[in-house]
Structures are given as structure tokens and as C-alpha cells.
Amino acid sequence: MLRVAGGILAVAFYIYCIIDVLRTRSGETRSLPRWLWLILVIVLPLLGGILWLLLGRVWRGPGSGRRRRGPVAPDDDPTFLKKLGDDAWSRRMQQRRGSDETPS
Numbered sequence: 001m002l003r004v005a006g007g008i009l010a011v012a013f014y015i016y017c018i019i020d021v022l023r024t025r026s027g028e029t030r031s032l033p034r035w036l037w038l039i040l041v042i043v044l045p046l047l048g049g050i051l052w053l054l055l056g057r058v059w060r061g062p063g064s065g066r067r068r069r070g071p072v073a074p075d076d077d078p079t080f081l082k083k084l085g086d087d088a089w090s091r092r093m094q095q096r097r098g099s100d101e102t103p104s
Contacts, residue, residue, distance in 0.1 A: 017041045017049035028058050
């Protein structure tokens with residue numbers, strides 16, 4: 001039972017390292033190019049994965065992960081806020097034109 005669990009963990013680690021190398025951007029690796037890390041991880045399953053995690057992967061500190069660029073909510077988006085202002089101005093002008101017109 002312990003051998004089976006160890007084998008499952010080894011395969012899971014192997015797959016994790018392959019996916020991690022593939023998801024890493026080309027310029028964000030240390031020591032070797034990304035394609036060479038991928039070959040190393042595939043050819044040397046456990047040793048390549050350990051080397052990747054220790055020597056190849058760039059570890060980020062907390063809060064420095066990949067963040068989406070641009071506004072998070074509509075009220076943070078300047079174009080959305082400008083559109084709201086323009087819509088309000090248009091409504092005011094339409095109301096003003098409607099009330100200023102005198103029937104002849």
C-alpha cells in the first residue's frame with residue numbers, strides 16, 4: 001500500500017512539474033531556457049522536477065503573483081465612468097430641450 005501511494009505521489013509530482021514548466025513564461029526561468037527545462041524534467045522525472053523547483057523556477061513573494069491588468073470593477077474603469085457621465089449629460093440635455101420647446 002505504501003508503494004502504491006509513493007508511486008502515485010511520484011507520478012503526480014512528475015505531471016505537476018511538466019505543467020509548471022509549460023505554464024512558465026519563457027523569460028521567467030533561471031539558469032536554462034524553458035525548452036531545456038522541459039526536456040530535463042521529462043527525461044529525468046524526479047531529479048529533473050527537483051532541479052526545476054530549486055534552480056529553474058522563479059519564486060515570487062506574497063502579493064506579487066500574476067495580476068490581471070486593467071480595472072477590477074466597473075467603477076474602477078475610467079471609460080465606464082466617462083460613459084456614465086456622458087449618458088447623464090445626454091439625458092439632461094434631452095430633458096432641457098423638451099422643456100424649452102414652446103408650442104406655437
